[in-house]
Amino acid sequence: MPFITLAIQRKTGTNEMDYLLKGIGGLHMLTSIPSLFILTAWIKRSRKSGSLVRWIWARAAWFLIAGAILDITLLSSMTKDWLKGFATAQLLLDVYVLIYVCWSRKVRDVFSDFPQPSGK
Numbered sequence: 001m002p003f004i005t006l007a008i009q010r011k012t013g014t015n016e017m018d019y020l021l022k023g024i025g026g027l028h029m030l031t032s033i034p035s036l037f038i039l040t041a042w043i044k045r046s047r048k049s050g051s052l053v054r055w056i057w058a059r060a061a062w063f064l065i066a067g068a069i070l071d072i073t074l075l076s077s078m079t080k081d082w083l084k085g086f087a088t089a090q091l092l093l094d095v096y097v098l099i100y101v102c103w104s105r106k107v108r109d110v111f112s113d114f115p116q117p118s119g120k
Contacts, residue, residue, distance in 0.1 A: 028074055034067035047118045060111045064101045068094045 041049075041056040056063070072094045079087040101107050 028071075028078075031067055031071040031074055034063035034070070038063050045114065047115045049114075049117075054114055057111060057114050061101050061107055065098060068097045068101075 037056050038060045041053045041060065044053045045057060072091065075087060075090055075094070082088050082091075
């Protein structure tokens with residue numbers, strides 16, 4: 001969410017979405033790094049992709065789980081009042097991601113599918 005909000009602000013040139021970033025610092029943005037690895041692998045996903053991209057894609061569900069757990073941990077340690085702001089919604093979203101990634105057959109199917117290497 002922090003990266004999306006900042007991207008929208010940059011594109012529109014307004015600060016109308018600052019309320020979404022209230023209380024979110026640079027430390028919180030670090031929890032998005034596992035997702036950035038998946039995004040990079042998705043962009044580079046092709047027959048010509050190297051072993052690193054394939055390795056990341058095959059373990060993408062674990063990257064999502066790690067990101068959600070990091071976010072829950074950081075959110076829990078930084079939140080003083082769960083009734084103010086979006087902390088409760090963020091926590092519920094992280095829990096939903098964990099449940100979906102762990103039990104969804106579709107997630108397993110998506111991350112097990114990768115184009116075969118060229119020439120094989």
